[in-house]
Amino acid sequence: MDMPLATPILAHPERNRHLVENPSIIRDLVKRGIEIQINSGSLEGIFGESARRTARCLLKEAAARLVASDAHGPLGRSTDLSGAARALSSLLGEEAPRLILGENPGLILEGEELASTVSDSQLTSRPSRKRSWRRSR
Numbered sequence: 001m002d003m004p005l006a007t008p009i010l011a012h013p014e015r016n017r018h019l020v021e022n023p024s025i026i027r028d029l030v031k032r033g034i035e036i037q038i039n040s041g042s043l044e045g046i047f048g049e050s051a052r053r054t055a056r057c058l059l060k061e062a063a064a065r066l067v068a069s070d071a072h073g074p075l076g077r078s079t080d081l082s083g084a085a086r087a088l089s090s091l092l093g094e095e096a097p098r099l100i101l102g103e104n105p106g107l108i109l110e111g112e113e114l115a116s117t118v119s120d121s122q123l124t125s126r127p128s129r130k131r132s133w134r135r136s137r
């Protein structure tokens with residue numbers, strides 16, 4: 001079996017101003033096999049509107065297939081993903097929380113290809129890949 005030794009994951013690009021202003025960088029990374037992980041707090045808006053909007057766009061384009069708490073330790077950020085689950089359900093449908101919060105992290109650990117998080121019909125309605133995620137576009 002030809003399994004990768006590790007799956008590279010870029011955490012919370014939606015919080016990096018340079019990446020938000022240059023979405024082609026993220027798309028190029030995705031094409032090279034980098035997985036994108038969104039912070040649950042970004043989806044809930046606690047890091048501001050720019051992070052929330054970018055997180056939503058990355059998920060709708062299926063560029064991001066993982067969402068996590070980004071809690072670096074027992075103190076500080078919450079590991080409660082219920083708000084993210086609600087946001088994912090409303091954004092991508094009722095199956096999305098199970099896939100993005102449960103199945104895909106498990107597949108990473110097994111070295112398997114991640115499950116598709118966006119249906120073809122949803123993808124056809126996504127914004128043009130040439131457009132920026134910034135509000136001023």
Ligand SMILES: [Fe+2]
Binds near residue numbers: 012
């Ligand atoms: Fe982090």
